[in-house]
Amino acid sequence: MLIDTVLFYMFAALVLGGGVLTITRRNAVHSAISLIVSLLGVAGLYLLQQAEFLFAVQIVLYVGGIMVLFLFVIMLVNLDLAAKERQFNKQWLVALAAVAAVAAEIGYFIYRGKDAFHIAEPATMALAPPALGNTEMLADTLFSEYLLPFEIASILLLVAVVGAVVMAKKRI
Amino acid sequence: MPASFTSAADLIRLLPEIILTVMGTFLMVLDPILHKRSSRAFGHLSILALAGGIGGSVYAYAHAGPAFGGMLMVDGFATFFRVLVMVVGILTVLPSYRFLNRQDAETSEYHALLLFSIAGQCLMAAANELIIVFIGLEISSIASYVLAGYLRDDKRANEASLKYFLLGSFATAFFLYGVALIYGSTGSVNLIAVRAAISGQNAPEPVFLGLAAALMFVGLGFKVSAAPFQIWAPDVYQGAPTPVAAFLSAGPKAAAFAVFLRIFMTAFEPIGGGWEPLVWISALLSMTIGNFAALLQSNVKRMLAYSSIAHAGYVLVALTARSETGTAAAMFYLAAYALMNIGAFAVVSHLSGRGERYQNIDDLAGLGQKQPLTAAMLAIFLLSLIGVPLTGGFFGKFYIFKAALDSHLYWLAVLGLLNSAVAAYYYLRILVMMYMHEPGEAVEAVEPLSLGLRAALILPAMGTLFLGIFPAWVLDFAGKSAALVK
Numbered sequence: 001m002l003i004d005t006v007l008f009y010m011f012a013a014l015v016l017g018g019g020v021l022t023i024t025r026r027n028a029v030h031s032a033i034s035l036i037v038s039l040l041g042v043a044g045l046y047l048l049q050q051a052e053f054l055f056a057v058q059i060v061l062y063v064g065g066i067m068v069l070f071l072f073v074i075m076l077v078n079l080d081l082a083a084k085e086r087q088f089n090k091q092w093l094v095a096l097a098a099v100a101a102v103a104a105e106i107g108y109f110i111y112r113g114k115d116a117f118h119i120a121e122p123a124t125m126a127l128a129p130p131a132l133g134n135t136e137m138l139a140d141t142l143f144s145e146y147l148l149p150f151e152i153a154s155i156l157l158l159v160a161v162v163g164a165v166v167m168a169k170k171r172i
Numbered sequence: 173m174p175a176s177f178t179s180a181a182d183l184i185r186l187l188p189e190i191i192l193t194v195m196g197t198f199l200m201v202l203d204p205i206l207h208k209r210s211s212r213a214f215g216h217l218s219i220l221a222l223a224g225g226i227g228g229s230v231y232a233y234a235h236a237g238p239a240f241g242g243m244l245m246v247d248g249f250a251t252f253f254r255v256l257v258m259v260v261g262i263l264t265v266l267p268s269y270r271f272l273n274r275q276d277a278e279t280s281e282y283h284a285l286l287l288f289s290i291a292g293q294c295l296m297a298a299a300n301e302l303i304i305v306f307i308g309l310e311i312s313s314i315a316s317y318v319l320a321g322y323l324r325d326d327k328r329a330n331e332a333s334l335k336y337f338l339l340g341s342f343a344t345a346f347f348l349y350g351v352a353l354i355y356g357s358t359g360s361v362n363l364i365a366v367r368a369a370i371s372g373q374n375a376p377e378p379v380f381l382g383l384a385a386a387l388m389f390v391g392l393g394f395k396v397s398a399a400p401f402q403i404w405a406p407d408v409y410q411g412a413p414t415p416v417a418a419f420l421s422a423g424p425k426a427a428a429f430a431v432f433l434r435i436f437m438t439a440f441e442p443i444g445g446g447w448e449p450l451v452w453i454s455a456l457l458s459m460t461i462g463n464f465a466a467l468l469q470s471n472v473k474r475m476l477a478y479s480s481i482a483h484a485g486y487v488l489v490a491l492t493a494r495s496e497t498g499t500a501a502a503m504f505y506l507a508a509y510a511l512m513n514i515g516a517f518a519v520v521s522h523l524s525g526r527g528e529r530y531q532n533i534d535d536l537a538g539l540g541q542k543q544p545l546t547a548a549m550l551a552i553f554l555l556s557l558i559g560v561p562l563t564g565g566f567f568g569k570f571y572i573f574k575a576a577l578d579s580h581l582y583w584l585a586v587l588g589l590l591n592s593a594v595a596a597y598y599y600l601r602i603l604v605m606m607y608m609h610e611p612g613e614a615v616e617a618v619e620p621l622s623l624g625l626r627a628a629l630i631l632p633a634m635g636t637l638f639l640g641i642f643p644a645w646v647l648d649f650a651g652k653s654a655a656l657v658k
Contacts, residue, residue: 156311
């Protein structure tokens with residue numbers, strides 16, 4: 001248990017530290033790398049919750065795929081020039097107000113306790129004995145119960161890709 | 173967990189969507205193989221797929237029932253809207269031949285995106301679960317964003333596409349927030365299960381439900397261009413290629429209304445008293461804003477856009493009635509509206525010329541002398557949009573206001589009727605322009621009707637007259653299907 005708690009605080013520190021660095025660095029590459037650190041921390045938190053699948057997806061998709069793409073795009077723009085420009089992050093007041101609002105919400109929730117709110121009953125799935133791992137159970141559900149949404153989501157992606165190509169082609 | 177993945181019956185009930193997506197993909201594979209000169213084949217194949225899709229949905233209706241564990245509900249209601257959006261698809265492809273040829277922009281992607289968009293709308297029509305609604309809505313919307321900006325070198329098309337994309341994404345986000353709240357408070361996204369949870373013993377807090385219903389109303393209200401979420405419609409319809417504008421004003425709108433009816437009449441029926449005032453206000457605002465703004469327009473496409481906002485208001489009146497007759501009236505009206513509106517847009521597409529120069533009401537001057545057939549067809553569509561007897565529009569309005577009166581919505585019915593009187597002015601203005609003025613530059617330059625355009629004008633005109641003379645045929649089916657949405 002102790003090691004869990006220690007790990008939790010370590011990963012939480014990674015998430016928050018990475019997040020703060022992401023918005024305070026002037027150099028866009030540094031920001032992107034800090035964001036990767038933050039996302040890795042989130043992946044660690046998933047693993048602590050026994051969500052192995054989300055952990056893998058977080059690393060493969062976000063860190064491996066999306067962030068690398070981000071870095072490529074950032075490297076295409078002229079960084080030295082951008083670092084000297086006036087940056088659009090002087091919105092401390094708005095940000096503080098938003099943080100205060102979220103903190104108040106969470107505080108109220110903790111103060112009342114989770115029983116005070118009528119939220120949906122826990123899904124029956126979670127009560128089944130964990131004979132299978134998280135990933136297997138997810139695959140089972142995805143390819144049987146949720147087969148149709150899974151398949152039509154691929155059509156959605158196809159439409160998005162075709163649309164992007166149509167918009168980007170030199171001439172129609 | 174049952175081991176059976178899908179049964180043959182599941183696939184049969186998904187047949188129209190399968191046909192459309194397979195053909196859409198096939199068209200893009202065909203593109204590099206086919207010679208540039210034979211690009212008309214894309215249109216032929218699209219029409220073939222849509223006709224096959226209509227056949228498929230009729231066949232699926234013969235095997236009606238839930239599919240994929242209750243995610244889809246293939247019933248009369250779903251079949252009605254599936255056939256409707258595919259008919260809209262065919263009527264969009266027909267004027268597209270000439271239009272794309274004139275703009276020198278004939279590609280397989282145009283037709284593929286159109287087919288995908290229609291497949292998304294078919295999914296929405298049959299969806300019985302909010303996940304499917306959401307994915308169907310996104311497939312349909314993303315394809316339409318791209319279609320709206322399809323003529324990329326045109327500034328107005330760019331503006332239309334960007335506006336539509338940004339506002340549309342916001343609207344979808346609103347809808348998704350609503351879905352999340354429903355899932356959070358009832359533990360299910362299946363519409364029937366949600367209904368059971370809402371009306372059951374320990375119903376979730378009304379605050380959550382009300383918020384969810386309101387958020388979903390915002391999302392869907394945008395998609396059907398109901399006031400106060402109608403701002404995008406005139407700019408998008410004006411900037412989009414005319415056949416696409418015709419499609420946007422009929423297809424996605426009909427599908428969004430199908431979802432609207434299904435969600436609010438099936439899932440949220442137990443809290444009907446709560447959402448009725450919202451829809452009431454939105455209906456009145458849509459009718460009034462649409463009709464009065466249309467009076468001031470000089471561009472035909474903008475005028476039709478405002479008129480389409482007003483027509484969304486009429487359908488919302490039927491929704492406010494919260495009854496089976498109301499649902500049936502909305503279905504009938506959407507069918508009639510789709511035919512007459514898409515026909516009117518086809519005429520605009522025919523007249524607009526290369527680069528869509530001629531879009532003003534003045535440009536229609538003297539059309540009656542130069543091309544009597546085109547003018548006569550446009551006259552039928554406009555008379556139907558006004559709601560003159562013997563056309564589909566008349567019975568559509570008649571059933572809607574009858575349903576409103578049956579549900580004791582006297583004020584809304586009276587205000588709606590007054591609104592349709594206002595609307596007559598701007599439709600009649602076009603008729604006067606066509607028949608009582610000398611031909612102008614635009615009409616002198618007009619090309620003879622091609623076969624595709626001829627079909628695109630005559631088929632909806634025949635449909636409009638058919639609905640106006642034999643309304644019972646469609647209305648009976650709508651009435652039977654409306655009973656299923658409960």
